[in-house]
Amino acid sequence: xxxxxxxTGMYLQRVPKACGGKLPHALVTTAKYxxxxxxxxxxxxxxxxxxxxxxxxxxxxxxxxxxxxxxxxTAVITDPDxxxxxxxxxxxxxxxDPELLLVDWLNAIVYEMAVQHLLFSRFEVRTDGHxxxxxxxxEAIDIPRHQxxxxxxxxxxxxxxxxxxxxxxxxxxxxxxx
Amino acid sequence: MDLSRFERVTDNEWRINPVGAMRVPGIIYADxxxxxxxxxxxxxxxxxxxTLPGIIKASYAMPDAHWGYGFPIGGVAAFDAAQGxxxxxxxxxxxxxxxxxxLTTGLTRxxxxxxxxxxxxxxxxxxxxxxxxxGTIRLNDRGMQAMLTGGARWAVSQGYGYQDDLQYIEEYxxxxxxxxxxxxxxxxxxxxxxxxxxxxxxxxxxxxQVIEIYDRNAARAFALHENDIVVSIHCGSRxxxxxxxxxxxxSMAIAAHQYGIELPDRELACAPINSPLGESxxxxxxxxxxxxxxxxxxxxxxxxxxxxxxxxxxxLSVLYDVSHNTCKQEEHVVDGKPMxxxxxxxxxxxxxxxxxxxxxxxxxxxxxxVLIGGSMGTASYILAGLPQSEQRCFAxxxxxxxxxxxxxxxxxxxxxxxxIDDLSARGILIRSHSYRGVAEEAPGAYKxxxxxxxxxxxxxxxxxxxxLAPVICVKG
Numbered sequence: 136x137x138x139x140x141x142x143t144g145m146y147l148q149r150v151p152k153a154c155g156g157k158l159p160h161a162l163v164t165t166a167k168y169x170x171x172x173x174x175x176x177x178x179x180x181x182x183x184x185x186x187x188x189x190x191x192x193x194x195x196x197x198x199x200x201x202x203x204x205x206x207x208x209t210a211v212i213t214d215p216d217x218x219x220x221x222x223x224x225x226x227x228x229x230x231x232d233p234e235l236l237l238v239d240w241l242n243a244i245v246y247e248m249a250v251q252h253l254l255f256s257r258f259e260v261r262t263d264g265h266x267x268x269x270x271x272x273x274e275a276i277d278i279p280r281h282q283x284x285x286x287x288x289x290x291x292x293x294x295x296x297x298x299x300x301x302x303x304x305x306x307x308x309x310x311x312x313x
Numbered sequence: 314m315d316l317s318r319f320e321r322v323t324d325n326e327w328r329i330n331p332v333g334a335m336r337v338p339g340i341i342y343a344d345x346x347x348x349x350x351x352x353x354x355x356x357x358x359x360x361x362x363x364t365l366p367g368i369i370k371a372s373y374a375m376p377d378a379h380w381g382y383g384f385p386i387g388g389v390a391a392f393d394a395a396q397g398x399x400x401x402x403x404x405x406x407x408x409x410x411x412x413x414x415x416l417t418t419g420l421t422r423x424x425x426x427x428x429x430x431x432x433x434x435x436x437x438x439x440x441x442x443x444x445x446x447x448g449t450i451r452l453n454d455r456g457m458q459a460m461l462t463g464g465a466r467w468a469v470s471q472g473y474g475y476q477d478d479l480q481y482i483e484e485y486x487x488x489x490x491x492x493x494x495x496x497x498x499x500x501x502x503x504x505x506x507x508x509x510x511x512x513x514x515x516x517x518x519x520x521x522q523v524i525e526i527y528d529r530n531a532a533r534a535f536a537l538h539e540n541d542i543v544v545s546i547h548c549g550s551r552x553x554x555x556x557x558x559x560x561x562x563x564s565m566a567i568a569a570h571q572y573g574i575e576l577p578d579r580e581l582a583c584a585p586i587n588s589p590l591g592e593s594x595x596x597x598x599x600x601x602x603x604x605x606x607x608x609x610x611x612x613x614x615x616x617x618x619x620x621x622x623x624x625x626x627x628x629l630s631v632l633y634d635v636s637h638n639t640c641k642q643e644e645h646v647v648d649g650k651p652m653x654x655x656x657x658x659x660x661x662x663x664x665x666x667x668x669x670x671x672x673x674x675x676x677x678x679x680x681x682x683v684l685i686g687g688s689m690g691t692a693s694y695i696l697a698g699l700p701q702s703e704q705r706c707f708a709x710x711x712x713x714x715x716x717x718x719x720x721x722x723x724x725x726x727x728x729x730x731x732x733i734d735d736l737s738a739r740g741i742l743i744r745s746h747s748y749r750g751v752a753e754e755a756p757g758a759y760k761x762x763x764x765x766x767x768x769x770x771x772x773x774x775x776x777x778x779x780x781l782a783p784v785i786c787v788k789g
Contacts, residue, residue: 185354185717186386188720231567239563276444278444282746283747284753286444288558289562291403293383313720
């Protein structure tokens with residue numbers, strides 16, 4: 136990663152400018168780059184499904200849970216830490232409820248990976264549960280270096296859940312078909 | 314699953330009597346051990362499918378059934394349009410027309426023994442496999458249209474293979490009723506550079522050896538003899554099919570309510586066959602079938618070129634090509650009366666019995682070849698359809714070993730390098746771009762394919778013809 140700096144558990148990271156100007160969470164912005172804060176720990180996980188695989192992101196906000204679910208999606212294919220954030224792709228979607236919105240968001244990422252031959256490792260999402268505008272940073276797939284284990288065909292509606300747990304933390308999950 | 318939840322009909326047929334919203338019973342064709350090993354979710358999914366409008370006779374599961382999404386993988390269900398029957402994108406799956414094609418080679422094991430390594434390397438170089446691999450064919454709009462309506466027939470017209478190949482493909486290589494205009498631009502874009510690619514996951518191209526013959530007459534009809542070398546290709550409709558599945562799953566999930574269909578699981582997303590959305594999906598899905606048939610045809614061509622380089626006297630001929638993720642309109646006799654039904658097979662193979670009019674002349678006596686893929690290290694089988702398979706579950710049989718363990722657990726339990734070394738010590742060469750991919754597909758992550766095939770035979774779905782052992786596996 137480009138000059139990642141560790142400060143009080145959070146990472147400051149330089150990413151190419153994208154998604155229509157300065158990122159809302161960017162601390163500093165220059166002509167070519169934004170500096171964003173990256174959460175220190177991953178808050179995504181996989182859960183078992185007999186033939187396919189479950190992905191789950193959690194976060195303090197719905198947006199964070201969606202970002203983490205997207206990291207979990209990449210991790211089905213390869214280690215997200217091995218994917219450099221050198222290119223940005225803007226993603227927008229809209230759905231009637233937050234659950235279908237999660238499926239749309241994940242499928243939009245699957246689509247961009249497939250048609251542009253990219254892998255993504257960093258995500259930023261702004262959503263109210265119906266509309267989403269997001270950005271995915273990644274790089275061109277490099278088969279020897281990324282050793283992609285499997286291709287994700289699509290996000291399914293199985294085990295699909297977007298909700299807050301008792302402590303108010305957001306969970307965004309579903310099974311993806313591989 | 315707990316056997317006490319079923320009524321035992323025979324040792325290999327277990328019934329779930331209709332309760333609640335179920336319109337028909339659920340039936341699993343498997344032995345007690347296989348059922349005990351199935352996830353409870355399979356039970357839930359079979360019974361959910363049984364609630365769908367217009368379902369005929371029963372909601373079926375094959376011996377290799379496992380937890381899918383919406384439908385179980387290994388699920389078969391037929392619907393009557395006249396009774397409000399539905400077509401379900403989830404009931405076909407994302408990989409439309411995923412299937413297996415087997416080729417005879419005219420070679421025996423001893424012919425390839427000294428060339429095994431170089432053959433594996435040349436095949437691995439020739440067959441685009443795994444995520445990120447692309448084919449060399451680029452289709453413009455007209456080419457895409459012709460491919461989506463022409464299937465393998467289009468591929469042959471472009472020089473990929475021979476006219477003779479077509480008679481040994483379901484639908485004779487071209488699915489009728491495909492509507493290229495119902496396939497979105499996104500789906501077409503996803504396919505732009507994916508023609509002639511294997512994909513990933515459980516997809517493969519394998520060089521296999523006939524190690525056992527169970528039915529000599531049928532084996533002769535399939536041109537198979539002891540020690541013969543066979544090539545089998547397992548793959549589907551690539552990005553185009555995945556995108557069609559993704560898009561229609563969403564629109565059907567949203568529209569089901571408007572059509573008055575109560576879904577016990579959103580993944581069962583469906584639309585009436587006789588509805589604009591149902592017709593649109595059928596048109597797009599059939600185009601997806603043609604994409605898969607064209608894809609396997611191109612891969613056949615690539616395999617032929619690779620064999621030519623190493624073993625010029627090899628003659629790769631199509632034995633048969635079956636799809637196991639489809640919905641097809643077929644005629645079946647139900648309670649003595651012929652009906653045109655829309656049969657969903659998700660992880661299930663069509664298995665036509667002897668004498669069926671849709672079979673090529675060569676298989677009229679033997680019944681349809683039913684190609685069953687195993688895991689990398691175990692065995693594959695070729696079965697044949699039986700006269701009674703029509704009465705069992707609309708002439709359907711299993712499609713593979715079926716997973717017994719999740720990918721997550723498998724990748725924790727095994728390391729890819731070790732799996733490759735272990736198999737190599739047993740004379741099986743694996744070629745793959747990803748160790749983790751190999752670990753996830755480790756033979757131990759699958760059910761015992763022998764038990765699955767025995768159950769299919771004992772249940773009267775199909776009969777064993779030959780057993781195949783892997784020699785080389787190019788993993789997707």
